[in-house]
Amino acid sequence: MLRVENIRKAFGGVVATNDLTMHFPKDSLTAVIGPNGAGKTTFFNQISGALRPDSGRILLEGKDIVGLPPTEIVRLGIGRAFQVSRLFKSMTVEESLRGALLSPLGKSLRMTGRFPLKETRDRAYEVMDQLGLTQSANIISGNLSHGDQKLLDMALALVLQPKVLLLDEPVAGMGPEEREQMIETVFALWKKGGLTLILIEHDMEIVFRISQHIYVLSYGRLLAQGTADEVRHNPQVIEAYLGTPKEEVA
Known part of the structure; x- marks a missing residue:
């Protein structure tokens, strides 16, 4: 590999x-x-x-x-999670993951639109479920515990498969x-x-x-x-x- x-x-x-x-x-x-x-x-x-x-x-x-x-x-x-988490600290967990998905596609403007891309929301929740972050979907990333911030940093890498x-x-x-x-x-x-x-x-x-x-x-x-x-x-x-x-x- x-x-x-x-x-x-x-x-x-x-x-x-x-x-x-x-x-x-x-x-x-x-x-x-x-x-x-x-x-x-x-x-x-x-x-x-x-x-x-x-x-x-x-x-x-x-x-x-x-x-x-x-x-x-x-x-x-190749995805990477860092020793010191690199997060979008003013965004919620869900917004952060959808942003990570949309950014490489050049569609970041659709991230917070009224009708967000369904596939990005589905993928975000799939990764949140994997890492135990679903209950934190609407929490601002900067307000997460240290452990959950590390999990979110990992999720930002994982969401791109x-x-x-x-x-x-x-x-x-x-x-x-x-x-x-x-x-x-x-x-x-x-x-x-x-x-x-x-x-x-x-x-x-x-x-x-x-x-x-x-x-x-x-x-x-x-x-x-x-x-x-x-x-x-x-x-x-x-x-x-x-x-x-x-x-x-x-």
């Missing part, structure tokens, strides 16, 4: 991603982890078109998307109950099928619980990859990121 080949991005003398090659099969759930500064967000920025790699290829279903505008990359099937969804720290800033609800929602969304999901996450309990495959970055390079058990017990990953459990310290 999605493959990156030897991508490199430098900012002056700092190499943020260094010769990265990764493969994300269709319908897979993959985590990308690593310490702060490892290059994770830069990696997402390159996939979504916010940054252009200095070299390398990013292939979506075999098509190289490097250099395409972010709007075109969205149309081809992406093939690949990038989730940047979906549980950041949440309390235990919100965090558990969010990860159950993410996992259920993936289990439904038809979506290749890639997440950046610092909560290792979540990463090890739901990920099929894990890539570990360190200083822009691929340090390790494998299943949860393989990564959890990898000496290089333990040293660079996970640390040694207290009970094992001599």
Whole structure:
């Protein structure tokens, strides 16, 4: 589904991603982890078109998307939810989702008209139902709880029916109950099928619980990859990121 080949991005003398090659099969759930500064967000920025790699290829279903505008990359099937939610904070949840649907079609003026496009309303409610936002349809987005704002940010990506969804720290800033609800929602969304999901996450309990495959970055390079058990017990990953459990310290 999605493959990156030897991508490199430098900012002056700092190499943020260094010769990265990764493969994300269709319908897979993959985590990308690593310490702060490892290059994770830069990696997402390159996939979504916010940054252009200095070299390398990013292939979506075999098509190289490097250099395409972010709007075109969205149309081809890559959606993204951000660590800090990017919302239309003066609009209701329903209006936000209808706006996201209509904007790529050049029909945003019809969004708040007396007779909104029926198909956009139906799709908006379909996604709200999926994410548990239906009861918040008429709430102004800026008045939502932190957890619901994160859900709406995800909904804005999902409403365009992406093939690949990038989730940047979906549980950041949440309390235990919100965090558990969010990860159950993410996992259920993936289990439904038809979506290749890639997440950046610092909560290792979540990463090890739901990920099929894990890539570990360190200083822009691929340090390790494998299943949860393989990564959890990898000496290089333990040293660079996970640390040694207290009970094992001599």
